[in-house]
Amino acid sequence: GENVEQHPSTLSVQEGDSAVIKCTYSDSASNYFPWYKQELGKRPQLIIDIRSNVGEKKDQRIAVTLNKTAKHFSLHITETQPEDSAVYFCAASKASGSARQLTFGSGTQLTVLP
Amino acid sequence: DVKVTQSSRYLVKRTGEKVFLECVQDMDHENMFWYRQDPGLGLRLIYFSYDVKMKEKGDIPEGYSVSREKKERFSLILESASTNQTSMYLCASTSSLSYEQYFGPGTRLTVT
Numbered sequence: 001g002e003n004v005e006q007h008p009s010t011l012s013v014q015e016g017d018s019a020v021i022k023c024t025y026s027d028s029a030s031n032y033f034p035w036y037k038q039e040l041g042k043r044p045q046l047i048i049d050i051r052s053n054v055g056e057k058k059d060q061r062i063a064v065t066l067n068k069t070a071k072h073f074s075l076h077i078t079e080t081q082p083e084d085s086a087v088y089f090c091a092a093s094k095a096s097g098s099a100r101q102l103t104f105g106s107g108t109q110l111t112v113l114p
Numbered sequence: 115d116v117k118v119t120q121s122s123r124y125l126v127k128r129t130g131e132k133v134f135l136e137c138v139q140d141m142d143h144e145n146m147f148w149y150r151q152d153p154g155l156g157l158r159l160i161y162f163s164y165d166v167k168m169k170e171k172g173d174i175p176e177g178y179s180v181s182r183e184k185k186e187r188f189s190l191i192l193e194s195a196s197t198n199q200t201s202m203y204l205c206a207s208t209s210s211l212s213y214e215q216y217f218g219p220g221t222r223l224t225v226t
Binding site: 001006009032034042043044045046049089093100101102103104105106107 | 118145147149154155156157158159162172173204208213214215217218219220
């Protein structure tokens, strides 16, 4: 099955700096890569996703890049703010006959220092 | 707005008890999922269901079973709870036309 590795497990940045979180996946058939943000005590929520037919996607201060050849994808957050502090999870999925399953990475605790 | 609710936020059970965790979604989603979340391990899929009465094993189904008698409701059952099942349990749902999963608030289960 699919295996997703995520690094780093913890990341501290100064407010206003950029943060980068990286994930690798094992199954070359995976074609959908979402990122979820989980604030303390809250449920995970989708913040951005990318399909395998594009290499980059941006939404204001966040962007995701995908390198299918190397089987890795990254989340980039620019101009970080204290409210960006949370646990971020990457995931990979492929279409299958039944429900689309997500395989999640182990998570990155991002702390934005004021 | 999609709403996914779970029956309890916190639950304490004794070893050997039968435990039911319930999840309800109000968006007529076909697919529903149960995950457990442990520090450093991310979210691991226990079971999922793509239709009423249909279920498939995820990555860690041992010690768990599920039931989906109605489209909006998906139950996770621990037949005989053990201490290594102490965890945060998250339910999620998604439409068959979308990849985005909507999560419930989670149930923190402690087995003593």
